[in-house]
Amino acid sequence: MLNIDRDLDRFREIVKGRIRRDLRKYMSSGEMIARKGDKLVSIPLPQIGIPRLRYGPNPKGVGQGEGEPGDQAGQGQQAGDAAGEHVLETELTVDELAQIMGEELELPRILPRGEAQAASKRHRYKGIATTGPESLRHFKRTYRRALTRAIIAGSYDPSRPKIVPIRADQRYRTFVEETEPRSAALLLYMMDVSGSMGKEQKEIVRSEAFWIDAWIRHNYQDVETRFIIHDATAREVDRETFFRTRESGGTLISSAYKLAVEILEAEYPPSEWNIYPFHFSDGDNWSKSDTRLCLDLLRDKIIPLSNQFSYAQVDSTYGSGQFIKDLEGAFSGEEAVTLSRIKDRDGIMQSIRELLGKGR
Amino acid sequence: MALFSGRFLREGRALPPELEEARVGIVALARGYGLDFFETIFEMCTYEEINMIASYGGFPTRYPHWRFGMEFIQMQKGYEYGLSKIYEMVINTNPSYAYLMDNNLAVDQKLVMAHVLGHVDFFKNNAWFAHTDRKMLDTMANHAAKVRRIMDERGVSEVERFLDLCLSLENLIDPYAAHVVRTRPREASRHEDDAPVAVEVPTIPGESYMRDFLNPPSYVASERARREEERDRVRSFPEEPVRDVLGFLLQHAKLSGWQRELLRIVRDEALYFAPQGMTKIMNEGWATYWHTTMMTQDILSDAEVVDYADHHSGTVAMQPGQLNPYRLGLELLRHIERRWDKGRFGKDWLDCTDPVARRAWDTGAGLGRAKLFEVRRTHNDISFLDTFLTEDFIREQGFFTTRYDSRAQQWVIDSREFASVKAQLLQVLASRGTPRVHVVDANAFNRGELRLVHAHEGLDIQMDWAERVLGNLALLWGRPVHLDTKLEDKALRLSHDGAKLTRTLPT
Structure with missing residues (x-):
């Protein structure tokens, strides 16, 4: 055990809020993993800053290199930037990112439903054979065989350890055939774009959807995504539109669920697809009767088809936030339903943990 | 605990024979170039050990505090995700200790040794390090033992809470303190409760009818006022602005014995590290100068050139x-x-x-x-x-x-x-450094409040952190505190009473 372990435990306890709760409010969590540009990412780990008297951001800096006055000067300057903030930067693929996020959030791996559909075959070089091309000769194994033979035959002389392999000693790498289950998943995003969902709410949904996307893709080979937006009526849109549209007017959540059922029943038989509907809303629905209709649709159609139905409610100043309470009432204890409230940006990671924490 | 106690060089950390041979060669070479360094002990560490020592600021034993754990986990993750890696670490002590990471290439280890000797030469000879404690290894271990003892007596949370206060003020020291005499003892000391000495205005002697002409009453009155003000200013406390805020608190804040002890520890350690912040560019430049000189002129074998060039160019790479x-x-x-x-x-x-x-x-x-x-x-x-x-x-x-x-x-x-x-x-x-802040009045508004002034030099201070720092300062001082500064070119006084911050215009 290293000395540091005690300090580390102490820090973890603080982060988890078990001790020194006063410090926890200074914890910078933010988005644990943020995308910057194409590949560059920052991974601010949970951190508690000890406040110090220091200068604010410097609007001027110094650099070195080519260029004329007025040209862009690289990725900002670090020189005058706030000291003492450890932001780690590197190039990672989205898949690696998803893995890191999975580790940080302690997400369980998703177990695909049902058995292999359309199993695919793959060849992997992990076998050993007595014949094969010379280019694949396994030197160590060959040598070991030869050595064994020499020792058994009594011809091995430690003072002159010369080993000559014969034909029968040769060993070669060879492939073995492995069948891998092909697993396919459908991500069905639904979002309320009625007047009460503002820019900030939509930004939160976008962030959250990005990470859900990354995690599901990390777990399945084939992933399809479909997008539905709704206010009082629902329509299917592409990814761009999904995240950009802002409509106004009332909200009939059932319209989205009806469309979802149509899509699922027509195109995605559950025997071949792992289905994940995600619905984001501020929880404001037009009427009680519509909410009843929604609950019926979920219970009878959507949930039986899906691995898991997830509903995330973003706090907004306008919404009543009633819908999540109705869902809680109707589906408490239902394994295939996860519900989450997102208070603000800082709540995104916690919400992802809630939505994906079941490993279904 | 057992890992590092006492003289912490242990069998497993010794250099392997080929590196030991290289070390002897590099040391001789460096001396030949005129470098003058303390004896330097190199140890092999795993990345975990290196990260631990690095999060302790280079020392094997520090007092218990959560921030070391936080820094450690960040370095661990950084290493595990392949984002960052520590090549060298060396501490300013006599003898000096340097740590090598065990899975680096041999050529990297040689580079690091040459680099480290440059640092140790700098520690030993640069004037700003002249007053640093070269037995800091022992001092840090003593500090750790003291803090643990206090924790046993007072409880971990209470001590940690107080350490958090001290640490948030740890940069408010006088980095030049060791090099200048700031205050000289005054010849005549006066007691606070003595009646103020009457002020006399020297007058020009002359005939009585000339007196008012030679010494106009308006002049005498204004001169008397000026001298009285001067007398009272001398009586203000501190008499001259004090940059060493921690030192001032140590002497004058109402603290109990254990609190004073902790504050002293934090201040001593901050003063020890201060010269390293003041000489970062020079120190790194000097060490880099010597590793490139020695590596390229003497040490490198043909087979090592490419790896060396790769590593060195990474060190001096210039991001646009x-x-x-x-x-x-x-x-x-x-x-x-x-x-x-x-x-x-x-x-x-x-x-x-x-x-x-x-x-x-x-x-x-x-x-x-x-x-x-x-x-x-x-x-x-x-x-x-x-x-x-x-x-x-x-x-x-x-x-x-x-x-x-x-x-x-x-x-x-x-x-x-x-x-x-x-x-x-x-x-x-x-x-990058600390805004220059001085204690100017420990009895502000005649209410025992502490007033500090920030010498604004063009950059504003970071407000949200300043608020929390002032809150901590108020808790330590026990009375409200004030900081006069400027924000967006307007004078501003930040006042904190330990509960909340108020902003006013300075009087």
Whole structure:
């Protein structure tokens, strides 16, 4: 055990809020993993800053290199930037990112439903054979065989350890055939774009959807995504539109669920697809009767088809936030339903943990 | 605990034979070049051990505190995700300890050894380190033992809470304290409750009818007021502004014994680390200068050249628009060496305006190395840049100033003009440091409140952190505290009573 372990435990306890709760409010969590540009990412780990008297951001800096006055000067300057903030930067693929996020959030791996559909075959070089091309000769194994033979035959002389392999000693790498289950998943995003969902709410949904996307893709080979937006009526849109549209007017959540059922029943038989509907809303629905209709649709159609139905409610100043309470009432204890409230940006990671924490 | 207690060199940390051989060679080589360093003990560590020691600021034993754990986990994750890696670490003690990571290439280890000897030479000879505690290894361990003892008596949380307060003020020290005498004992000491001494205004003697003419009553009255004010100012406390806020608190705040002990520990450690912050560019430049000199001229075998070049170029790599202390330090030292080798200094050189003559200038003085040793003895980063940054250097190195273009939302090149680049470089350097803050009045408003003044030098302080720092200061002082500063060019007084912050205009 290293000395540091005690300090580390102490820090973890603080982060988890078990001790020194006063410090926890200074914890910078933010988005644990943020995308910057194409590949560059920052991974601010949970951190508690000890406040110090220091200068604010410097609007001027110094650099070195080519260029004329007025040209862009690289990725900002670090020189005058706030000291003492450890932001780690590197190039990672989205898949690696998803893995890191999975580790940080302690997400369980998703177990695909049902058995292999359309199993695919793959060849992997992990076998050993007595014949094969010379280019694949396994030197160590060959040598070991030869050595064994020499020792058994009594011809091995430690003072002159010369080993000559014969034909029968040769060993070669060879492939073995492995069948891998092909697993396919459908991500069905639904979002309320009625007047009460503002820019900030939509930004939160976008962030959250990005990470859900990354995690599901990390777990399945084939992933399809479909997008539905709704206010009082629902329509299917592409990814761009999904995240950009802002409509106004009332909200009939059932319209989205009806469309979802149509899509699922027509195109995605559950025997071949792992289905994940995600619905984001501020929880404001037009009427009680519509909410009843929604609950019926979920219970009878959507949930039986899906691995898991997830509903995330973003706090907004306008919404009543009633819908999540109705869902809680109707589906408490239902394994295939996860519900989450997102208070603000800082709540995104916690919400992802809630939505994906079941490993279904 | 057992890992590092006592003399913590243990069998498993000794260098393997081939590196030990290299070490002997490099030490001899460095001495041959004139480097003068403490005995340096190299130890092999796993990355976990290295990260632990690094999060402890280079020391194997520190007092218990959660922030070490936080730094450790960050370094661990950084290493595990392949984002960052520590190559070298060395501490300023006598003998000096340096740590090598066990899975680095042999050529990297040699580079690190050469680099480390440069650092140790710098620690030993640079004037700013002259007053640092070279037995800090023991001192840190003693501090750790003291804090643990206090924790046993007072409870972990209470002690930790107080340490958090102290740590948030740890940069409010006087980094020059060891080098200057700030206050001299006053000859006559007066007791506080003594009646104020009556003020006498010297008058010019003369005939009675002339007296009012020679000493106009208006003058006498204003002079009396001035002298009284001066007398009262002398009575104000502290008599002169104090930069060492921690030291001031240590002497004058109402603290209990254990609190004073903790505050003293935090201050001692902050003072120990201060010179390293003041000489980052020089120190790294000096160590880099020596590792490239020794590696390329003496140590490298043919097989190692590529790995060495790869590592070295990573060290001095220049990101467009960023500043790398290793590179800046190295290049400026080389620039100085070239100038003094060619005799490009002194009045003749400065007076010469003919570009052709300047370009060809070479008196064959050959004083480069000697000058470098002198520079490393006497300068810190600010004086180093202020003295040796020349127009030629700025142009050769392609320096420019940048500003943030808020419309385009990006940093753009502002100017390549020498004067502004130099001024900006010095300002950036200064802005990494601590804003200069002095205690001016410990009895503000005659209510025992503490007033500090920030000497505003163009950059505003970070407000949200200042608020929390002042809150902590108020808790330590036990009475409200005030900080006079400027925000967006307007004078501002931040006052904190331990519960909340108020902003007023300074009176």
